Amino acid sequence: MPRIRVIVTLKPSLLDSAGRTVADSLVKLGYSELTTARIGKVIDLEVTSYDEARVKEMCDKLLANPVIEDYRIEGVIE
Amino acid sequence: MPRIRVIVTLKPSLLDSAGRTVADSLVKLGYSELTTARIGKVIDLEVTSYDEARVKEMCDKLLANPVIEDYRIEGVIE
Numbered sequence: 742m743p744r745i746r747v748i749v750t751l752k753p754s755l756l757d758s759a760g761r762t763v764a765d766s767l768v769k770l771g772y773s774e775l776t777t778a779r780i781g782k783v784i785d786l787e788v789t790s791y792d793e794a795r796v797k798e799m800c801d802k803l804l805a806n807p808v809i810e811d812y813r814i815e816g817v818i819e
Numbered sequence: 820m821p822r823i824r825v826i827v828t829l830k831p832s833l834l835d836s837a838g839r840t841v842a843d844s845l846v847k848l849g850y851s852e853l854t855t856a857r858i859g860k861v862i863d864l865e866v867t868s869y870d871e872a873r874v875k876e877m878c879d880k881l882l883a884n885p886v887i888e889d890y891r892i893e894g895v896i897e
Contacts, residue, residue: 744852748861763862767877773864776820783826783859784841788852795852799845802854 743791746815749805770783781802781810821869824893827883828859859888869895 751757757779764778782803786796792814803811829835830865842856862882864874874892881889 750861760862764864764883766881768878770880772873772877774868774870775864775877776867777865779863781861781863783828783861784838784862785828785859786853787855787893789854790852792852795850799848799850799853802848803841803844 742787742789743817744819745786745791745796746818747784747786747800747804748781748794748798748815749810749812750807751779752811755809774779774801785818800809820865820867821895822897823864823869823874824896825862825864825874825878825882825890826859827862827888827890828892829857829879830887830889833887833893892893 760777760779763780764775767775767778768810786799793814793816800814801807801814838855841858842853844858846867850851854873864877866874871892871894878890879885
């Protein structure tokens with residue numbers, strides 16, 4: 742069965758406070774090469790048949806919040 | 820500056836309750852081709868210089884919980 746990967750990220754203009762905390766912690770641990778970290782979601786969908794238009798619909802209706810998030814359908818993985 | 824993408828997923832043997840809820844909701848919305856959904860994290864790191872060994876260390880120390888999660892360094896994006 743095909744597995745489809747969708748990446749959902751916060752829009753670049755929005756502050757990602759979780760990412761900011763991670764970045765600050767890593768710099769404190771000595772990784773001074775780090776400038777920013779942003780955290781999003783990866784959603785792997787297993788479907789009996791893959792239709793990109795339907796996966797796009799799933800993203801628009803439920804998987805992503807279009808007000809604050811962008812999404813990208815990466816397609817079939819593995 | 821290079822942006823490095825890291826994908827953190829729950830180990831396949833563990834129940835992903837958030838993913839389960841998403842899958843149930845999508846099936847209720849009529850997407851009956853969906854069998855499972857699993858939700859992980861995507862972490863985009865912006866670094867002044869990229870050293871994969873150091874990014875691996877960041878994952879081991881802070882970004883992933885090795886008890887319940889797997890991670891994969893996807894490398895430089897864009």
